[in-house]
Structures are given as C-alpha cells and as structure tokens.
Amino acid sequence: MKFFEEWRAGDRVELGSADFPAGDIVAFASRYDTQYFHVDAERAKHSLLGGLSASGWQTCAKFMRLFVDWSERHKAECAARGEPAGRIGPSPGLDDIAWPRPVHAGDTVHYSMTVVETRPLRSKPGWGLVRFRAEGINQHGDRVLSLIDNVFVARRQQGGQEQ
C-alpha cells in the first residue's frame, strides 16, 4: 500500500481479474447468501437474474482479495528497493454500493480502483482518508460492481513505516 501522501484524485490501480466458477458461487452462497438464485442452478434459470449468479457480497469479497494481493505486491516491490511501504488501517465503511448486473457462473470480472478524494484527518494524526471507487467489469464489458471504499492510509511521517 502506498503512503497517504502518494495518492492523488484520479489515480487508478488495475487489480486484475477473478473467475466465478459455479462451485465457488455455490460454496460462498451456501454459507452467506442462501437465496435460491445463488445456490440452485436449475431454479435460478427462471429467476430475474437469468441463471446461477454470485452473491453481491462475493463480488465484493473477490475485489478485496485482489486489493490485498496488490498491496502485498507493492510492499514487496518497495522492500526490493529498500524503501518502506505504507499500510491501511481499519476502514470506517463503504458508500454507494451498486450491483448493476448479475455475475453469472463462468463469468470473469476485472477489478480496478480509482481515487475519488484524499482527506487528511485531524483526529488521527498518523493517518489520512483515501476514498476509492472500486469497479468490477465482466468479460462483456458490463459493469457488475461499483462502490466507494473509505480507507485509512498511513501517513509517511508518524507510524507510517513498516517495521
């Protein structure tokens, strides 16, 4: 993860793609989102979603996995250059989550994040707030996810350095 001072509105990070095989969809949904169109392929064909589809929360969770993977890669690249890397703190939450189209079994979703805003925090001197718009686009070019992720990002001074 970069330090707070390194982010600018408009900065974009490509996070890569995640597949949604039917087995993954059913495994997640069987535990966390048992609506029939997420667990029963046959019944799902006759639903509003048009086929077995991932829980919206799984579409979000796969974004998070790719975000963490990116952050770890960035940390390793900094370490290779002998430089410290930033880190993220507890997030206060999310805004404006939209799932405009279903993610069907077999789809692949490409994720990215774009900085909407950066805001220093007087209440937390070692941290700043970076608001990212995260997006997921499927293999047909349709948006399947959009959300604003509010992330506390360590500042370069005061507690921003990795040990």
Place this chain on the structure above:
Amino acid sequence: MRKLYFEDFPVGPVVESDTYAVTREEIVAFASQYDPQDFHLDDEAARDTPFGGLCASGWHVCAIAMRLMCDSYLNASESMGSPGLEKVRWLRPVRPGDVVTLRTTCLAARVSKSRPDMGICTFLWELLDAVGSPVCTIEGAQLMAVRGAVRGAVRGAPLS
C-alpha cells in the same frame, strides 16, 4: 408457507434474527480466502495494529449479516433483490467468540412508478453484539414484489 410481499413490510421494525456465533476458525477461513491482512489471520500480528487483536474482515461481517437477512425474512419473501446499498459502516471489530444478531427496520416504502409489480423499501440492517450495541450498520434498497400485481419482469434485465 405464506410468502411475504411488499405490503408485509410497512415502515417500522421488521424482525430480529436468531443468534450467530462467530468463531476464530470462520474468521481465519474467510480472511484467508478474501481478506488476508494479518490482523484478520493472526492474534500476534493483530496486537500491534489499531485492532489490538484478531478480528473479522469487514466484508465477512457483511456476509454474516446477509446470512441473517436470508434466515430472518429474505428467503420467506418475494424479494426482487437490491440494486445497491447506500452505506455500510463498520463500527466496532467483531472478534472470535462474539455472538451477533441482525435487526432489520424499514425506513421507507413505496411502489415503483415504472414497475407497479415492484415495491422499493429502504431498509436499515444493524448487526448487534450480545448486549444489543451495533457493530455494523447497512442501509440500502430492498425490492419486494407487490402482492397480486401482474408479473412483467424481463429475465436478466437490470433493475431500476
């Protein structure tokens, strides 16, 4: 079993779910797959972070809330899904051994102008700890079929 429709969700309290016990194993399993930051995987690593100890990924907390939505009213209803949520707030960490419940409240309800077979509710979902304090809140749209309306849905089309 009689299904619930839009008319069964007037403004006001909807339902409180059964309890859900959050285990260390489940926290680590979810985080290993979807949010492998060290404070969601390891007590030792979490101690030096703002969390102070192992806690569940916020995304996992939302997933637990979703399960409790399904169990407490959603699967018993003619839900038409949700186009999205306005806000999620992670108020306090959820730790191994925590027992949570979900309280659902309807804040607003109206029939869609463009689709008279669809009701649009604004729901507040609060995941509560064992003493009833919210650890996570979610606010957003819950679409429900209107009882007795003609079903004119186009399969696979986006909802608006």
